[in-house]
Amino acid sequence: MSRPPLHALQGFVAAAQAGSLSRAAESMHLTVSALSHQMRTLEDRLGYRLLERRPRGVTPTREGQQLLDQVAPHLLAISQALRPYSARRDDVLTLSITPTMASAWLVPRLGDFMHAHPTIELNMLSSERLVDFARDTHVDAAMRVGHGSWPGTIAEPLLDEWLVPMASPALIARMRRQKRTQLSQWPLLGDPDGEWERWFELAGEAPPARYVAVMDDSESHHRAAVDGVGVALGRVTRARWLLDSGQLVALSEHRLRTPWRHYLVYPQRSADHQGFLAFRDWVRRQAAEHTRHTTAVAAPESRPARKPRSPRRPPAR
Numbered sequence: 001m002s003r004p005p006l007h008a009l010q011g012f013v014a015a016a017q018a019g020s021l022s023r024a025a026e027s028m029h030l031t032v033s034a035l036s037h038q039m040r041t042l043e044d045r046l047g048y049r050l051l052e053r054r055p056r057g058v059t060p061t062r063e064g065q066q067l068l069d070q071v072a073p074h075l076l077a078i079s080q081a082l083r084p085y086s087a088r089r090d091d092v093l094t095l096s097i098t099p100t101m102a103s104a105w106l107v108p109r110l111g112d113f114m115h116a117h118p119t120i121e122l123n124m125l126s127s128e129r130l131v132d133f134a135r136d137t138h139v140d141a142a143m144r145v146g147h148g149s150w151p152g153t154i155a156e157p158l159l160d161e162w163l164v165p166m167a168s169p170a171l172i173a174r175m176r177r178q179k180r181t182q183l184s185q186w187p188l189l190g191d192p193d194g195e196w197e198r199w200f201e202l203a204g205e206a207p208p209a210r211y212v213a214v215m216d217d218s219e220s221h222h223r224a225a226v227d228g229v230g231v232a233l234g235r236v237t238r239a240r241w242l243l244d245s246g247q248l249v250a251l252s253e254h255r256l257r258t259p260w261r262h263y264l265v266y267p268q269r270s271a272d273h274q275g276f277l278a279f280r281d282w283v284r285r286q287a288a289e290h291t292r293h294t295t296a297v298a299a300p301e302s303r304p305a306r307k308p309r310s311p312r313r314p315p316a317r
Contacts, residue, residue, distance in 0.1 A: 090274035166234035187230035
């Protein structure tokens with residue numbers, strides 16, 4: 001049998017390690033159909049199935065796991081051996097960022113960065129997936145939310161995150177016409193981590209008996225509030241442009257600080273990348289300006305929130 005193509009083995013290892021064809025295709029800059037074709041071709045040449053397709057992703061078969069154990073270390077060794085010879089351009093910067101933070105915070109500011117650094121090409125990868133800088137060598141940095149502990153990386157804090165009840169002007173007008181003075185009487189959009197309960201404890205009020213809906217991601221949470229579905233316990237950083245534009249209005253002076261922060265995360269190799277250094281200086285200034293603005297327009301700081309109790313899933317990182 002002729003030797004199988006290296007790119008097909010790379011695709012198999014990426015899919016098996018990611019547990020997802022779509023995530024593997026994204027990391028290899030392929031379409032899912034192209035990667036699927038590679039997998040079928042490789043399986044046909046070897047004579048057995050390598051991956052089990054499941055509703056929530058893929059897992060290696062017994063034969064696939066054996067091949068993965070044999071091949072993955074060698075592909076990693078090849079990648080590490082070639083890394084010193086890889087060309088790196090200081091005028092090209094690749095940044096990974098979650099879709100919500102990209103649309104709500106970074107993108108509205110990018111014009112200023114482009115104007116200040118017209119020779120730098122910024123490649124922005126919008127993804128919820130954690131970056132493995134050892135594997136994703138084309139990625140220079142990431143913006144993530146968490147506790148700041150990502151092994152093998154440098155994590156610089158940029159922004160705190162605060163929670164405050166927010167509602168659309170239309171919902172506010174409707175509730176006032178109905179003379180509902182207690183926030184617990186309003187339609188509230190719940191969260192899976194019990195943050196509303198902590199906010200009501202901070203405010204010295206009783207929580208509601210039920211919520212009109214529960215959203216497990218901040219973008220849907222904010223969108224539903226803008227559409228008048230209910231009151232969101234909104235994230236001030238991610239919802240700032242909605243507050244500034246008047247699409248949402250803060251309803252209370254009580255702000256709840258989350259245990260999560262926004263970080264700029266990068267590997268040591270990026271510490272001398274001129275494009276990254278320019279971006280780092282710029283995003284630090286943007287974060288400082290955002291913090292000053294938030295402090296000026298928001299209520300006095302309230303005590304920090306306790307760490308969430310057994311969250312359904314970790315925050316986007």
